[in-house]
Amino acid sequence: MRLSPSLFFTTGCEPALAFYEQCGLGRGAILLRWGDDMPVRTEAMRGKILHARFEGPGVLFHASDNDDAEPMKGSAMMLEFEDLAVMRELFARMAVGGRITVPLARQYWGTFFGMLVDAFGVQWMFSCSGE
Structure with a gap:
């Protein structure tokens, strides 16, 4: 078993992942978008990140855009x-x-x-x- 946290953004997943890559934390290894061979919940989400896997030395997490995401709090x-x-x-x-x-x-x-x-x-x- 391994714990792999997942970060939920409303619409800022892609710039966040680019920032983390620029900082040297790792890179996005998998990037699936809303609307690419899958339905979108709303047209505003088309092209946003449905699922990303971010990897670096000793780093693994997932991330996505969800227009109904709760603000991040209570964890780090x-x-x-x-x-x-x-x-x-x-x-x-x-x-x-x-x-x-x-x-x-x-x-x-x-x-x-x-x-x-x-x-x-x-x-x-x-x-x-x-x-």
């Missing part, structure tokens, strides 16, 4: 690192256009940790036990 995507410099670089790239909610710093439990909400409303947690 957790990225764990062994290299602090690598984590700092990705944190800075993913914070562009978003909001840092916990600045990267060594926490009382001993690891470096930070949180942000990216430009697409997804919450990310970053943790590094290394230096």
Whole structure:
């Protein structure tokens, strides 16, 4: 068994995935669109992302556009690192256009940790036990 989270966007899935790819998180491996050999619920969804699989080193999640999607809250995507410099670089790239909610710093439990909400409303947690 493996847990593979799925991110739901209303109509911003494709730019979000492009942003994550640009940041160096990975790339979209599967991309199916509403209306391509399948029905659409509404014409406004035609061409939007029905299903995407996003993969990178140690990263796997799914994503889609759903015009009835609930705003993202109550969960976060957790990225764990062994290299602090690598984590700092990705944190800075993913914070562009978003909001840092916990600045990267060594926490009382001993690891470096930070949180942000990216430009697409997804919450990310970053943790590094290394230096």
